[in-house]
Amino acid sequence: xxxxxxxxxxxxxxxxxxxLLRNRGPLSRYEITQELGLSFGTxxxxxxxxxxxxxxxxxxxxxxxxxxxxxxxxLNPDARIGLVFxxxxxxxxxxxxxxxxxxLFKKACRGNPExxxxxVAGEIKMQTGNIxxxxxxxxxxxxxxxxxxxxxxDYKRSLTFCNQYSWLDKVPLAKILSEKLNIPVWVENDANxxxxxxxxxxxxxxxxxxxxxxxxxxxxxxxxxxxxxxDNGYAGEIGHIPLGDPKVRCHCGEYGCLEAHLTVPVLEKVxxxxxxxxxxxxxxxxxxxxxxxxYDPEIIVVGCELTDIIRQMLPGAGKEISRRVLRNNLRNPxxxxxxxxxxxxxxxxxxxxxxxxxxxxxEILPAR
Amino acid sequence: xxxxxxxxxxxxxxxxxxxLLRNRGPLSRYEITQELGLSFGTxxxxxxxxxxxxxxxxxxxxxxxxxxxxxxxxLNPDARIGLVFxxxxxxxxxxxxxxxxxxLFKKACRGNPExxxxxVAGEIKMQTGNIxxxxxxxxxxxxxxxxxxxxxxDYKRSLTFCNQYSWLDKVPLAKILSEKLNIPVWVENDANxxxxxxxxxxxxxxxxxxxxxxxxxxxxxxxxxxxxxxDNGYAGEIGHIPLGDPKVRCHCGEYGCLEAHLTVPVLEKVxxxxxxxxxxxxxxxxxxxxxxxxYDPEIIVVGCELTDIIRQMLPGAGKEISRRVLRNNLRNPxxxxxxxxxxxxxxxxxxxxxxxxxxxxxEILPAR
Numbered sequence: 233x234x235x236x237x238x239x240x241x242x243x244x245x246x247x248x249x250x251x252l253l254r255n256r257g258p259l260s261r262y263e264i265t266q267e268l269g270l271s272f273g274t275x276x277x278x279x280x281x282x283x284x285x286x287x288x289x290x291x292x293x294x295x296x297x298x299x300x301x302x303x304x305x306x307l308n309p310d311a312r313i314g315l316v317f318x319x320x321x322x323x324x325x326x327x328x329x330x331x332x333x334x335x336l337f338k339k340a341c342r343g344n345p346e347x348x349x350x351x352v353a354g355e356i357k358m359q360t361g362n363i364x365x366x367x368x369x370x371x372x373x374x375x376x377x378x379x380x381x382x383x384x385x386d387y388k389r390s391l392t393f394c395n396q397y398s399w400l401d402k403v404p405l406a407k408i409l410s411e412k413l414n415i416p417v418w419v420e421n422d423a424n425x426x427x428x429x430x431x432x433x434x435x436x437x438x439x440x441x442x443x444x445x446x447x448x449x450x451x452x453x454x455x456x457x458x459x460x461x462x463d464n465g466y467a468g469e470i471g472h473i474p475l476g477d478p479k480v481r482c483h484c485g486e487y488g489c490l491e492a493h494l495t496v497p498v499l500e501k502v503x504x505x506x507x508x509x510x511x512x513x514x515x516x517x518x519x520x521x522x523x524x525x526x527y528d529p530e531i532i533v534v535g536c537e538l539t540d541i542i543r544q545m546l547p548g549a550g551k552e553i554s555r556r557v558l559r560n561n562l563r564n565p566x567x568x569x570x571x572x573x574x575x576x577x578x579x580x581x582x583x584x585x586x587x588x589x590x591x592x593x594x595e596i597l598p599a600r
Numbered sequence: 601x602x603x604x605x606x607x608x609x610x611x612x613x614x615x616x617x618x619x620l621l622r623n624r625g626p627l628s629r630y631e632i633t634q635e636l637g638l639s640f641g642t643x644x645x646x647x648x649x650x651x652x653x654x655x656x657x658x659x660x661x662x663x664x665x666x667x668x669x670x671x672x673x674x675l676n677p678d679a680r681i682g683l684v685f686x687x688x689x690x691x692x693x694x695x696x697x698x699x700x701x702x703x704l705f706k707k708a709c710r711g712n713p714e715x716x717x718x719x720v721a722g723e724i725k726m727q728t729g730n731i732x733x734x735x736x737x738x739x740x741x742x743x744x745x746x747x748x749x750x751x752x753x754d755y756k757r758s759l760t761f762c763n764q765y766s767w768l769d770k771v772p773l774a775k776i777l778s779e780k781l782n783i784p785v786w787v788e789n790d791a792n793x794x795x796x797x798x799x800x801x802x803x804x805x806x807x808x809x810x811x812x813x814x815x816x817x818x819x820x821x822x823x824x825x826x827x828x829x830x831d832n833g834y835a836g837e838i839g840h841i842p843l844g845d846p847k848v849r850c851h852c853g854e855y856g857c858l859e860a861h862l863t864v865p866v867l868e869k870v871x872x873x874x875x876x877x878x879x880x881x882x883x884x885x886x887x888x889x890x891x892x893x894x895y896d897p898e899i900i901v902v903g904c905e906l907t908d909i910i911r912q913m914l915p916g917a918g919k920e921i922s923r924r925v926l927r928n929n930l931r932n933p934x935x936x937x938x939x940x941x942x943x944x945x946x947x948x949x950x951x952x953x954x955x956x957x958x959x960x961x962x963e964i965l966p967a968r
Contacts, residue, residue, distance in 0.1 A: 240637040269608040386930060393927055438831035451894075455830070460823050462896020463806035464931045467823070469893045472924050474886055475842065486923060518842055525837045526819075526894070528830020555854060556840050559761055562754060563832045 242277070245270060247590045249278050250307065253288060254331060254586075258306035279305055286311045287331075307331055313369060314585040315377040316578045317356055317409070319345075319400060320422050320445070324352060325574060326359045328367065329582035333432070337363050338578070345399045352399070353412040360413060375589035376416040379405055380577045382447055385421045387465035392419060396447030418588050422577055423468060424459055426535045427452030429580030430570070440529040440565075442470075442519070443573070444499070444536035449491045453527055459584075475518050477511055490519060499538055513545045517552035524557045524565060531566040535573050542569040610645070613638060615958045617646050618675065621656060622699060622954075626674035647673055654679045655699075675699055681737060682953040683745040684946045685724055685777070687713075687768060688790045688813070692720060693942060694727045696735065697950035701800070705731050706946070713767045720767070721780040728781060743957035744784040747773055748945045750815055753789050755833035760787060764815030786956050790945055791836060792827055794903045795820030797948030798938070808897040808933075810838075810887070811941070812904040817862045821895055827952075843886050845879055858887060867906055881913045885920035892925045892933060899934040903941050910937040 248268055253259065259267070265275050282288040286308060293304045309332040318325040322345055327338040339362075343355040360377075364370060383394035383401070390407060394400035410417035427441035431454045439454040451468035453460045460467045471491035472484055482489035492498070493515045502509050516534075523532055536542050546567050553567075554560050570576060616636055621627065627635070633643050650656040656679075659672050677700040686693040690713055695706040707730075711723040728745075732738060751762035751769070758775060762768035778785035795809035799822045807822040819836035821828045828835045839859035840852055850857035860866070861883045870877045884902075891900055904910050914935050921935075922928050938944060 244637070269612070384927065386927075389930070395926075455823070455828050455835070456826065458824065458826065460828075460895075462823070462931075463898045463933075464896055466896040466927075466931050467894065469896070469926065472926065473890045473893055474924070484926065522841045525841055526835065527828075528832055528834040528837070530831045556842070558763075558837065558840065558852065559752065559754075559834075562757070563830070563834050565831075 242281075245274070245278055246282065249275075249282065250287065250590060253305065253307040258291075258293075258304040260302040260304055262302070264305060309334065310336075311373065312375050312589070313367075313373055314375045314582050314589070315360060315413075315415070316581045316585070317377060317379040318574055318577055318581075319379055319381045319397075319405075320573065320577060322346075322397070324356070325578070326356055326363065327578045327582075328363055329578070331586070333579060333582045333586070335575075335578065335582075336367060339363065345397065349399050349403050349405065349408060350412075353408050356409065357412050371415060374415050376418065376585055377409060377413060378418045378420060378581045378585040378588070379409060380420055380422050380425050380581045381405065382422050382445060382450075384469060385419050385424075385465045387461065389464075390419075416588075418585065420581060420584060421450065421452070421465070421468075422573075423450030423535070424452035424461070425577045425580035425584060426533070426573070427454050427580070428459060428583050429576045430454075430531065430533045431457065432579065432583045434531055436530045438528065438530045440523050440527050440532045442523070442532065442534045444494050444496060444534060444538070444542070445573075446496045449494045451523075453529070455527070470519075475522060476515050490515065494519070496536065496538060499536075499541055502541075513548045514552075516542075516545050517549040518556075520549035520567065521552045521556035524553050524560070524563065528563050529565050531568065534567075534569045535571075535576060536569060537571050537573060539569050539571040610649075613642070613646055614650065617643075617650065618655065618958060621673065621675040626659075626672040628670040628672055630670070632673060677702065678704075679741065680743045680957070681735075681741055682743045682950050682957070683728060683781075683783070684949045684953070685745060685747040686942055686945055686949075687747055687749045687765075687773075688941065688945060690714075690765070692724070693946070694724055694731065695946045695950075696731055697946070699954070701947060701950045701954070703943075703946065703950075704735060707731065713765065717767050717771050717773065717776055718780075721776050724777065725780050739783060742783050744786065744953055745777060745781060746786045746788060746949045746953040746956070747777060748788055748790050748793050748949045749773065750790050750813060750818075752837060753787050753792075753833045755829065757832075758787075784956075786953065788949060788952060789818065789820070789833070789836075790941075791818030791903070792820035792829070793945045793948035793952060794901070794941070795822050795948070796827060796951050797944045798822075798899065798901045799825065800947065800951045802899055804898045806896065806898045808891050808895050808900045810891070810900065810902045812862050812864060812867065812902060812906070812910070813941075814864045817859045819891075821897070823895070838887075843890060844883050858883065862887070864904065864906060867904075867909055870909075881916045882920075884910075884913050885917040886924075888917035888935065889920045889924035892921050892928070892931065896931050897933050899936065902935075902937045903939075903944060904937060905939050905941060907937050907939040 289306050291304050309330045312331050314329050316327040324341045328336045341355045345352045381392050383392040392400050392403050392405050406417045406419045423443035427439050430441050431439045437457040441452040443450040449471045451470040472489045474488035476488045476490050476493045478488040480492045482492040534542050657674050677698045680699050682697050684695040692709045696704045709723045713720045749760050751760040760768050760771050760773050774785045774787045791811035795807050798809050799807045805825040809820040811818040817839045819838040840857045842856035844856045844858050844861045846856040848860045850860040861880050902910050
């Protein structure tokens with residue numbers, strides 16, 4: 233049936249339908265025509281195409297109200313999978329998630345990344361092959377891969393810049409992995425994927441995620457459901473902003489950097505109730521107030537494996553927000569600490585991959 | 601002709617066509633079907649509707665290549681106008697811009713806003729009536745109104761909060777103006793409209809606009825062509841971030857606030873080559889480096905009527921960016937000072953109004 237619509241419009245509608253079913257499905261055919269503003273004919277062609285691709289199912293289902301059974305359209309969640317490669321620790325993890333971002337499988341690579349990123353890519357390929365055959369899937373079911381790195385990701389130059397791990401510094405990681413695995417691969421900063429994960433899990437569209445990691449301090453921010461990246465991909469490089477103690481020297485050579493106070497190794501060395509513990513609390517508090525002033529988020533999550541230490545610092549941050557933020561009663565974000573960063577980064581990256589696959593704007597939640 | 605498309609799809613396409621013609625018109629009918637992914641039939645219906653509304657023209661125009669003359673579709677720029685109300689000084693300005701954001705008319709109100717915002721609304725209504733009759737236009741041609749305020753705009757509560765002018769503090773300005781004028785009215789922060797204007801005029805999608813004004817310091821940021829607002833509308837409240845001199849007390853009662861250094865009255869008091877001039881330079885430099893780290897913009901514009909004073913401070917800011925920003929050679933934003941803020945705010949607000957009228961996401965430039 234010719235509908236007067238071009239191929240690009242149909243492809244656009246296909247993406248909209250997959251997104252709708254993922255967020256709200258199963259839906260009746262009537263609901264879908266209403267939501268997408270499509271005629272029954274156009275919508276039927278869409279189901280047929282997606283059914284042929286195995287991506288959606290159309291089931292007869294009788295409704296409570298009786299009458300003619302409505303046809304319900306739903307997503308087939310295991311029809312497509314995404315591969316996530318977590319590079320945030322020296323033990324690299326390969327994870328597989330389905331269309332609904334359910335984690336199907338996760339496995340650590342054994343190789344030593346110090347032997348170079350190409351050897352790592354070889355092992356990732358092997359692990360990926362093993363996982364796919366174990367799940368009885370093949371490359372045609374793979375949406376693509378996404379690597380999470382503790383590094384600045386330069387989107388324009390397709391390079392990662394990493395102070396922490398030499399094997400990730402000045403590396404065209406997307407190109408290397410995508411050539412090796414023969415699938416499209418994206419590369420994303422860890423704090424950014426933390427922010428995406430918080431947005432997805434808390435259903436919030438204005439999120440700040442502060443990552444206090446082994447090798448540094450990072451920030452990811454979501455605004456109106458969109459990840460902030462900056463022009464090159466460097467947005468949220470918060471480590472060397474001088475909100476710290478102006479007498480403390482940072483590894484970068486400058487004084488007063490936040491990163492001289494807020495990393496896992498530094499926090500582990502701070503003795504409770506010492507003067508330096510007080511100072512660290514003050515620095516985190518100043519930073520939290522700054523983030524409320526700049527981003528006006530619904531929630532700030534500090535992502536750090538030292539959850540107990542951070543949790544003790546949060547009440548002080550709350551007080552500083554009251555002092556430093558005008559009309560703070562009108563914008564009172566949740567302030568939380570979350571651990572299990574590996575799980576969080578994988579979840580966020582799988583969400584992101586879904587959007588890349590659909591060629592959607594990287595909007596985490598539907599517009600309200 | 602029935603096309604199988606619902607009313608909402610047609611309305612959506614109408615908006616897409618107006619936006620396309622505004623950005624790229626005049627275009628041939630073939631070009632439009634290609635750009636919007638529509639059939640000739642669907643597109644023809646769109647032209648007809650928009651022509652009936654007076655918004656677009658369809659002209660026969662012979663092409664260089666000869667053959668059958670192509671029909672060129674173009675926007676009729678004066679078919680709709682937007683009203684901008686500039687509240688950033690005690691002398692309120694009413695401006696009229698057309699669909700292509702050409703300023704058609706601008707007039708200062710004579711009334712004293714201290715007599716209250718409702719009296720101001722009355723004078724704005726009178727001025728608006730005068731202007732419309734002078735331009736031989738009526739309310740049907742008006743897209744709506746937009747007020748630019750030196751205040752925090754709380755979108756959720758539809759209130760403005762202003763320290764500088766009591767008549768703008770805790771005021772439901774959009775409601776007051778819209779009821780008085782009988783048109784839809786939006787209210788926006790001045791620094792945000794500065795950022796929108798810089799994005800529109802420089803054709804850039806990653807912009808930071810720092811407004812050093814009479815009453816305070818404000819920030820507007822554009823990311824991927826979208827204005828950052830935060831959850832409530834308070835994003836970019838940069839005045840009380842402690843990047844200033846920790847010994848200097850701010851009017852808010854805290855120490856180290858940027859706003860204690862960077863306002864027009866403070867800058868006017870600083871004698872050149874004094875110690876305090878050096879300190880002010882340092883503060884602006886630290887702030888500039890922080891903004892590059894956080895937003896990774898293509899351009900930072902300092903909007904300030906004291907253009908000469910700011911221009912002298914920019915080289916120091918450039919140096920601090922080199923020191924504080926890692927891999928600064930890869931993200932080297934333009935750093936400029938712009939004056940004529942009244943003109944800038946009006947231009948930015950008129951751009952914004954156009955997007956509100958079309959019910960578009962507030963994307964300043966087409967996606968690249």
